[in-house]
Amino acid sequence: MKTSTSRRDFLRMSTTSAFVLALGFSSESKGKLLKKVTTTGVQINPYININEAGKVTLFNPRPDMGQGTYQILPMLLAEELDIPLDQVEIQMTDGSDRFGSQLSGGSSSVRTRWIPLRTAGATVREMLVQAAANRWKISMNDCSTKDGFVINKISQAKLSYGELVEEASHLPVPAKPKLKSFAEFTQLGKPSMRPDVPAKVDGTAIFGMDVQLPGMLYASILHSPTIYGKVQSYDATKAMAVKGVRFVLKTERVFFHGPYSDSGGFDQKLRGKAEAIAVVSESYWSALKAKKLIQVSWNALGFGETATEQYFNQAKAAALHEGNEYKDAKVGDFAKALQLSDYKVQGTYQTPFMSHAPMEPCNATVFVQGDQVEVWAPIQGPDGLVNDLATYLGVKRENIKINVTFMGGAFGRKAVFDFVMQAANLSKQVNAPVKVIWTREDDIQQGPYRPGMISAMQGGLDKDGNVLAFEHRLNGASIMASVFKADMRNNPDPWAGEGINLEDSPYAFPARRNSFNWIDPQMPVLWWRSVYASTNVFAQESFMDELAAEGEKDPLDLRLHLLRDAPKFVSVLNKLAEISDYRAKRKQGVSIGIAIARSFASIVAHAIVVEKQNTGGVKIKHVYSVIDCGFPLNPDNIKAQVESNIVYGLSAAVCNQITRTHGKTEQSNFHEYTVLRQGEIPASTIYVMPSQDEPGGVGEPGLPPIAPALCNAIFLATGKRVRTLPFDLSSI
Amino acid sequence: MSIYQLTVNKKKHRVDVDSDTPLLWVIRDVIGYTGTKFGCGMGLCGACTVLLNGSPIRSCSTPVSTLKATDKITTIEGLSEKATHPVQEAWVEAQVPQCGYCQSGQILAASALLASNPNPSDEDIDTAMAGNICRCGTYTRMRQAIHSAAKKIQNTKKS
Numbered sequence: 094m095k096t097s098t099s100r101r102d103f104l105r106m107s108t109t110s111a112f113v114l115a116l117g118f119s120s121e122s123k124g125k126l127l128k129k130v131t132t133t134g135v136q137i138n139p140y141i142n143i144n145e146a147g148k149v150t151l152f153n154p155r156p157d158m159g160q161g162t163y164q165i166l167p168m169l170l171a172e173e174l175d176i177p178l179d180q181v182e183i184q185m186t187d188g189s190d191r192f193g194s195q196l197s198g199g200s201s202s203v204r205t206r207w208i209p210l211r212t213a214g215a216t217v218r219e220m221l222v223q224a225a226a227n228r229w230k231i232s233m234n235d236c237s238t239k240d241g242f243v244i245n246k247i248s249q250a251k252l253s254y255g256e257l258v259e260e261a262s263h264l265p266v267p268a269k270p271k272l273k274s275f276a277e278f279t280q281l282g283k284p285s286m287r288p289d290v291p292a293k294v295d296g297t298a299i300f301g302m303d304v305q306l307p308g309m310l311y312a313s314i315l316h317s318p319t320i321y322g323k324v325q326s327y328d329a330t331k332a333m334a335v336k337g338v339r340f341v342l343k344t345e346r347v348f349f350h351g352p353y354s355d356s357g358g359f360d361q362k363l364r365g366k367a368e369a370i371a372v373v374s375e376s377y378w379s380a381l382k383a384k385k386l387i388q389v390s391w392n393a394l395g396f397g398e399t400a401t402e403q404y405f406n407q408a409k410a411a412a413l414h415e416g417n418e419y420k421d422a423k424v425g426d427f428a429k430a431l432q433l434s435d436y437k438v439q440g441t442y443q444t445p446f447m448s449h450a451p452m453e454p455c456n457a458t459v460f461v462q463g464d465q466v467e468v469w470a471p472i473q474g475p476d477g478l479v480n481d482l483a484t485y486l487g488v489k490r491e492n493i494k495i496n497v498t499f500m501g502g503a504f505g506r507k508a509v510f511d512f513v514m515q516a517a518n519l520s521k522q523v524n525a526p527v528k529v530i531w532t533r534e535d536d537i538q539q540g541p542y543r544p545g546m547i548s549a550m551q552g553g554l555d556k557d558g559n560v561l562a563f564e565h566r567l568n569g570a571s572i573m574a575s576v577f578k579a580d581m582r583n584n585p586d587p588w589a590g591e592g593i594n595l596e597d598s599p600y601a602f603p604a605r606r607n608s609f610n611w612i613d614p615q616m617p618v619l620w621w622r623s624v625y626a627s628t629n630v631f632a633q634e635s636f637m638d639e640l641a642a643e644g645e646k647d648p649l650d651l652r653l654h655l656l657r658d659a660p661k662f663v664s665v666l667n668k669l670a671e672i673s674d675y676r677a678k679r680k681q682g683v684s685i686g687i688a689i690a691r692s693f694a695s696i697v698a699h700a701i702v703v704e705k706q707n708t709g710g711v712k713i714k715h716v717y718s719v720i721d722c723g724f725p726l727n728p729d730n731i732k733a734q735v736e737s738n739i740v741y742g743l744s745a746a747v748c749n750q751i752t753r754t755h756g757k758t759e760q761s762n763f764h765e766y767t768v769l770r771q772g773e774i775p776a777s778t779i780y781v782m783p784s785q786d787e788p789g790g791v792g793e794p795g796l797p798p799i800a801p802a803l804c805n806a807i808f809l810a811t812g813k814r815v816r817t818l819p820f821d822l823s824s825i
Numbered sequence: 826m827s828i829y830q831l832t833v834n835k836k837k838h839r840v841d842v843d844s845d846t847p848l849l850w851v852i853r854d855v856i857g858y859t860g861t862k863f864g865c866g867m868g869l870c871g872a873c874t875v876l877l878n879g880s881p882i883r884s885c886s887t888p889v890s891t892l893k894a895t896d897k898i899t900t901i902e903g904l905s906e907k908a909t910h911p912v913q914e915a916w917v918e919a920q921v922p923q924c925g926y927c928q929s930g931q932i933l934a935a936s937a938l939l940a941s942n943p944n945p946s947d948e949d950i951d952t953a954m955a956g957n958i959c960r961c962g963t964y965t966r967m968r969q970a971i972h973s974a975a976k977k978i979q980n981t982k983k984s
Contacts, residue, residue: 157924159922159923159924159925159961161923286917286920289922289925290916290917293928294901294908294917294928294932295902295905296859296860296861296901296902296929297902298925300926302862302863303853305854305857311854336826376842376846376854376855377850377854378847379843382845451926451960452862452864452870452927452958452959452961453864453926454863499924499925501924501925502926502960502961503924504960530863532866533864533866729920733923733963736962736965736966737923737961737962739962740962740964741960741962762867762869763867764867764869769962770954770955770956770957770958770964771950771954772952772954772955774962774965
């Protein structure tokens with residue numbers, strides 16, 4: 094969205110009437126949940142509605158999956174509007190064009206809306222002040238605002254926003270409203286309570302899973318075991334006999350954005366969509382039971398013998414060759430610098446395919462009525478869903494209404510909408526609202542997954558241990574190819590270099606080269622929390638310690654030296670050394686390992702203390718973290734997100750992975766795809782750097798440096814270098 | 826289909842469902858308390874935790890036919906009036922939930938722990954809470970909140 098005011102952004106609407114899902118309201122009995130909410134009031138711009146009683150409704154364009162956008166985006170509006178967030182009602186935007194991009198992803202919500210939403214708030218505030226000044230016949234300078242009132246500084250009279258809004262809406266929209274300085278903030282910049290928390294401790298928060306509509310049917314899906322596949326034939330006789338079952342139908346699953354043909358784009362033959370069987374029933378339990386009784390003969394379309402082992406072997410073979418080079422990471426002449434080095438160091442790192450496994454499995458409720466479509470779903474981007482549904486169903490974008498619910502976790506999974514399209518496909522077929530619920534097995538076995546990657550690292554040192562040359566060859570799947578059907582055979586996937594380009598990784602190597610070799614994963618892959626930064630940084634920061642060991646340097650000193658021209662990185666490392674007592678003498682078998690990375694415009698460094706166990710293996714004693722994410726908007730939530738990334742990242746390092754053989758995923762539920770539980774989590778100390786810079790991302794940057802910090806600590810404690818994730822802490 | 830009598834959150838309910846229907850789907854889809862969540866369907870994640878006569882059970886793996894009309898089932902909606910249980914209050918003060926999806930189960934498991942063990946050690950917490958997964962990783966805050974709820978309960982008893 095542009096920061097300047099445009100006509101389109103400031104449509105004046107005297108009343109709006111909306112059929113909305115009232116998030117956070119009680120839903121004790123079936124059918125009550127969906128209520129007709131009529132927002133009366135004056136909508137001076139798309140994000141702010143004020144009614145004459147003074148009630149303020151703020152429209153939030155970034156869905157919440159636990160990262161805190163439910164609070165922080167409306168707070169950008171409320172701060173400039175000068176109204177406390179606890180006095181407003183928050184509604185999620187519905188995907189319509191006037192709200193611009195509404196995708197929660199790439200830790201971008203605050204970064205991209207930081208100026209536009211504050212400008213929207215400040216604009217409305219100035220119009221309210223102008224209206225009051227006109228009424229009092231005084232200058233705007235003699236007015237101030239506080240807690241939803243304009244105050245006459247001369248007479249101390251007050252007028253509420255509700256009393257002024259109608260008048261204000263007829264005034265010219267100010268071209269350049271004045272934004273507050275950081276020092277003027279009253280809500281942003283200090284620890285604050287998130288408004289969604291109370292509804293999440295008493296069961297009233299509404300997730301997609303909780304949506305209930307009158308006349309709604311439930312659907313369970315029988316997917317192709319090879320993910321891509323077609324239905325050859327099926328027998329639904331026994332399934333149809335289960336009480337409650339209304340239909341057993343062929344449906345499909347799309348990968349991911351249109352066009353939805355079988356063979357759109359490069360090498361996507363047969364991968365545009367897969368066929369599936371759906372049981373549509375009066376209860377979800379009967380749908381689940383009936384699903385197990387269906388006999389299907391599948392056509393695996395040639396995917397029946399694919400395996401992750403084969404993929405990694407291909408990637409390792411590709412790693413022997415230089416890939417397509419990244420221009421944003423190129424320094425000097427790597428080949429020449431390596432040739433002139435006194436010592437050469439190599440290391441090949443492997444990171445696995447991962448499932449997002451959010452606590453709430455994918456689900457969606459859709460009602461297609463002729464050319465009208467309404468959706469209730471836990472999704473990361475309602476505007477993208479409008480586009481996809483319009484293409485898929487051939488209906489007009491303005492006929493599609495999206496009700497965004499809370500997401501029970503997402504981590505990237507709910508940024509694509511295959512499960513919503515299934516519900517749309519079924520609703521259209523059965524002429525009723527349909528709620529599709531994936532099982533945990535669907536979630537873990539059907540992907541999309543984080544790409545597994547092979548990172549081949551090469552470095553050259555002079556005889557004093559100084560790094561002369563540094564190379565990172567990425568070998569693996571392209572998310573851009575999977576999601577947008579892009580051809581990556583001769584191009585470096587531009588997203589795949591994140592976390593290790595020169596902006597994110599300003600190590601002063603005299604020569605440097607990053608490159609990418611595309612390997613076909615033969616499965617759908619997708620963004621997973623911190624995306625390629627999670628795999629790239631593991632390899633890069635581990636290899637930094639390998640170079641330090643070879644060159645006989647302290648790992649912190651080596652980094653401080655190579656980052657000498659990047660003062661923010663140096664400050665983060667120095668603070669980390671301070672809070673972790675990095676330079677303290679530790680007893681035999683106890684070591685501290687570090688790693689640092691910038692991703693999504695924020696810098697995070699972790700230090701992990703491990704202790705070698707007499708019984709074998711190592712134990713994590715403590716995690717220390719420092720984050721510089723610019724001006725900290727809610728420092729408590731920033732800490733919470735770092736805590737979250739530590740756990741999510743450690744689970745990926747020491748617990749789980751997705752492996753596939755004979756075209757099928759070997760893991761199915763949490764007994765095979767294990768995650769860390771209470772009692773397996775190290776204590777942590779987290780420091781949020783004070784800053785006056787523009788805010789950076791918060792939801793993901795804590796993840797990339799966690800695995801390498803751990804493996805660096807393990808190397809120092811045991812002499813063993815872990816180059817393949819996941820690994821078992823108890824058998825190191 | 827058969828008629829079953831259930832006591833959920835002190836209210837009696839008559840439900841007409843198949844005998845093998847897990848309590849989870851009866852609570853959510855028939856009675857309408859949606860605070861209890863579906864996470865894995867195999868009793869592995871704890872999102873579906875409810876209290877049966879005060880003890881945590883996995884409602885996704887508890888067929889309705891195994892329950893008696895006199896059994897007291899408590900869901901998150903019935904834990905307290907207006908979220909005033911000390912565990913709920915401690916949860917808000919510590920800002921525990923992120924996505925929030927597992928939290929009903931976590932809170933019920935924690936409340937059952939404190940009912941039987943008013944002053945749990947860290948090890949007691951590890952054992953009692955090991956069945957409840959949180960993918961957002963709010964474990965550290967939950968531990969703090971359980972300790973602080975324990976103190977609240979003890980202080981209330983003293984006064």
